[in-house]
Amino acid sequence: MRSALSLSLAALGLLGSASAFPHPQPETEAVLSARAGSQGKANAVKEAFQHAWDGYMKYAFPHDELHPVSNGHGDSRNGWGASAVDALSTAIIMGNADAVNTILDHIAKIDYTQTNDQVSLFETTIRYLAGMLSGYDLLNGPASGLVSDQSKVDTLLTQSKNLAEVLKFAFDTPSGVPYNNLNITSKGNDGATTNGLAVTGTLVLEWTRLSDLTGNDEYANLSQKAESYLLNPQPSSAEPFPGLVGSSISIQDGKFTDSVVSWNGGDDSFYEYLIKAYVYDPTRFATYKDRWVLAAESTIKNLASHPKPRPELTFLSSYNNGNYDLSSQHLTCFDGGSFLLGGTVLGRQDFIDFGLDLVHGCEATYNETLTKIGPDSFGWDPSKVPSDQQDFYEKAGFYINSGYYVLRPEVIESFYYAYRVTGAEIYRNWVWNAFVAINATTRTDSGFAGITNVNAPNGGSKDDNQESFLFAEVLKYSYMVHAEDAEWQVQKGDKNTFVFNTEAHPFSVKHT
Numbered sequence: 151m152r153s154a155l156s157l158s159l160a161a162l163g164l165l166g167s168a169s170a171f172p173h174p175q176p177e178t179e180a181v182l183s184a185r186a187g188s189q190g191k192a193n194a195v196k197e198a199f200q201h202a203w204d205g206y207m208k209y210a211f212p213h214d215e216l217h218p219v220s221n222g223h224g225d226s227r228n229g230w231g232a233s234a235v236d237a238l239s240t241a242i243i244m245g246n247a248d249a250v251n252t253i254l255d256h257i258a259k260i261d262y263t264q265t266n267d268q269v270s271l272f273e274t275t276i277r278y279l280a281g282m283l284s285g286y287d288l289l290n291g292p293a294s295g296l297v298s299d300q301s302k303v304d305t306l307l308t309q310s311k312n313l314a315e316v317l318k319f320a321f322d323t324p325s326g327v328p329y330n331n332l333n334i335t336s337k338g339n340d341g342a343t344t345n346g347l348a349v350t351g352t353l354v355l356e357w358t359r360l361s362d363l364t365g366n367d368e369y370a371n372l373s374q375k376a377e378s379y380l381l382n383p384q385p386s387s388a389e390p391f392p393g394l395v396g397s398s399i400s401i402q403d404g405k406f407t408d409s410v411v412s413w414n415g416g417d418d419s420f421y422e423y424l425i426k427a428y429v430y431d432p433t434r435f436a437t438y439k440d441r442w443v444l445a446a447e448s449t450i451k452n453l454a455s456h457p458k459p460r461p462e463l464t465f466l467s468s469y470n471n472g473n474y475d476l477s478s479q480h481l482t483c484f485d486g487g488s489f490l491l492g493g494t495v496l497g498r499q500d501f502i503d504f505g506l507d508l509v510h511g512c513e514a515t516y517n518e519t520l521t522k523i524g525p526d527s528f529g530w531d532p533s534k535v536p537s538d539q540q541d542f543y544e545k546a547g548f549y550i551n552s553g554y555y556v557l558r559p560e561v562i563e564s565f566y567y568a569y570r571v572t573g574a575e576i577y578r579n580w581v582w583n584a585f586v587a588i589n590a591t592t593r594t595d596s597g598f599a600g601i602t603n604v605n606a607p608n609g610g611s612k613d614d615n616q617e618s619f620l621f622a623e624v625l626k627y628s629y630m631v632h633a634e635d636a637e638w639q640v641q642k643g644d645k646n647t648f649v650f651n652t653e654a655h656p657f658s659v660k661h662t
């Protein structure tokens with residue numbers, strides 16, 4: 151009761167900073183009540199995880215994902231139990247030993263040599279390989295003690311190696327730029343002649359971590375050879391602004407085949423991994439950091455864009471041969487988090503400030519809709535406003551291109567970085583608002599479903615799919631922002647001991 155009372159005082163703004171209340175008593179109360187409040191919120195996120203986990207176990211396990219409306223299941227990720235593997239690091243961080251043990255028993259049984267489906271090198275790396283490596287790092291590190299049978303933990307590394315051995319033929323190309331879409335039975339591919347920027351440039355953390363844990367540098371070498379073409383882009387026209395590069399690369403010779411620049415889906419996590427690789431190992435990845443700094447400076451100078459009706463908002467446009475495209479995506483909203491991480495690690499206040507501008511822009515995409523959830527894609531080009539959205543655009547500063555919300559994490563993820571880097575309560579409140587809205591609008595009897603229109607009552611209709619990243623990302627960032635400090639949490643400055651892959655799986659950084 152005491153904490154409930156002081157909570158309401160805090161909510162009314164009656165308990166302020168130490169300078170407003172010079173006596174030690176109220177300050178202690180405020181701190182205690184804030185903590186009690188966050189514990190309650192952290193527990194509410196645990197409840198949501200348990201709800202989704204129980205539904206997945208009942209109706210879908212060991213398939214890849216739950217169909218949360220029909221209570222059926224799907225196998226969109228090769229049928230190896232993607233939701234289970236993707237949920238592992240979140241279950242560990244939440245201290246959910248039951249779920250962790252179930253997942254470890256499942257992982258020991260996966261045969262990564264068998265699937266009837268085309269295998270995506272990128273998706274398999276960021277969800278399965280990273281999920282297992284992260285579990286290994288957490289259970290051998292700050293979460294040791296959660297699992298009593300160490301052999302189950304060791305199996306995570308054995309299975310990571312098994313999976314990489316199955317996948318590594320992808321890099322066996324004339325340039326070393328991998329094929330992304332693989333037939334692991336025939337060691338074949340889809341016949342593509344180019345590979346994308348993000349799918350080529352979002353392997354290096356996972357494959358390097360695997361090498362560092364196994365002592366076999368083959369995996370690191372393969373991923374870094376592929377990345378070398380992205381760090382030294384050819385021809386020079388593929389780099390229209392310093393550090394900002396085109397979006398597709400020839401598998402034959404590693405040259406870029408276009409010069410379309412963006413931070414949107416297809417390009418996004420290439421930029422994300424430049425700075426995260428540096429956080430992982432500042433010695434080996436110093437060049438990656440230099441490239442990220444160039445890209446970040448060019449982005450502030452050339453891609454930052456402010457919608458006419460609300461010039462205080464900042465979005466990122468994309469660029470193609472002299473033309474700017476004034477549209478962006480939910481996926482792109484990882485950008486604020488990337489600037490905040492780079493800014494705090496490198497001590498660059500200008501990057502932190504710009505990251506917060508991006509965070510505020512993405513918050514507007516949530517704040518302005520009927521459901522308080524942001525759309526999958528949006529635009530702010532005055533000449534392209536749909537006639538039925540003119541009023542919305544004038545008020546919100548953007549119009550909706552796709553009103554879907556498919557349980558993506560990026561906006562909450564960047565709120566999380568904003569909170570960890572600045573300590574300002576408002577960002578943690580934004581995470582909570584988003585979580586409450588997602589829980590209210592997407593929840594079904596067995597889990598959470600994508601919705602078709604964030605700006606319609608009840609989100610329009612439900613799309614009967616629960617992506618595995620609901621477990622890996624949405625619920626993890628929503629939980630961690632309210633949870634106690636821990637080794638795996640993002641830290642201010644250059645003191646991080648973990649770094650999160652693009653699917654929110656934390657790896658131990660390389661200790662030098």
Ligand SMILES: *[C@@H]1O[C@H](CO)[C@@H](O)[C@H](O)[C@H]1NC(C)=O
Binds near residue numbers: 266268333334335338
């Ligand atoms: C992979 O190749 C095998 C052997 O050639 C073939 O039977 C199978 O249909 C292929 N799988 C896919 C998903 O294309």
Ligand SMILES: *[C@@H]1O[C@H](CO)[C@@H](O)[C@H](O)[C@H]1NC(C)=O
Binds near residue numbers: 366367
């Ligand atoms: C990996 O690259 C390093 C540096 O080029 C080289 O010395 C090493 O032999 C390579 N390892 C493998 C397994 O190819």
Ligand SMILES: *[C@@H]1O[C@H](CO)[C@@H](O)[C@H](O)[C@H]1NC(C)=O
Binds near residue numbers: 517580583
């Ligand atoms: C929504 O945005 C307005 C204006 O930027 C701000 O004052 C308000 O706090 C925001 N509301 C929420 C719930 O985030």
Ligand SMILES: *[C@@H]1O[C@H](CO)[C@@H](O)[C@H](O)[C@H]1NC(C)=O
Binds near residue numbers: 586593
């Ligand atoms: C989430 O939804 C469930 C079911 O409606 C509800 O019981 C729970 O209180 C909600 N959690 C929050 C934090 O709103």
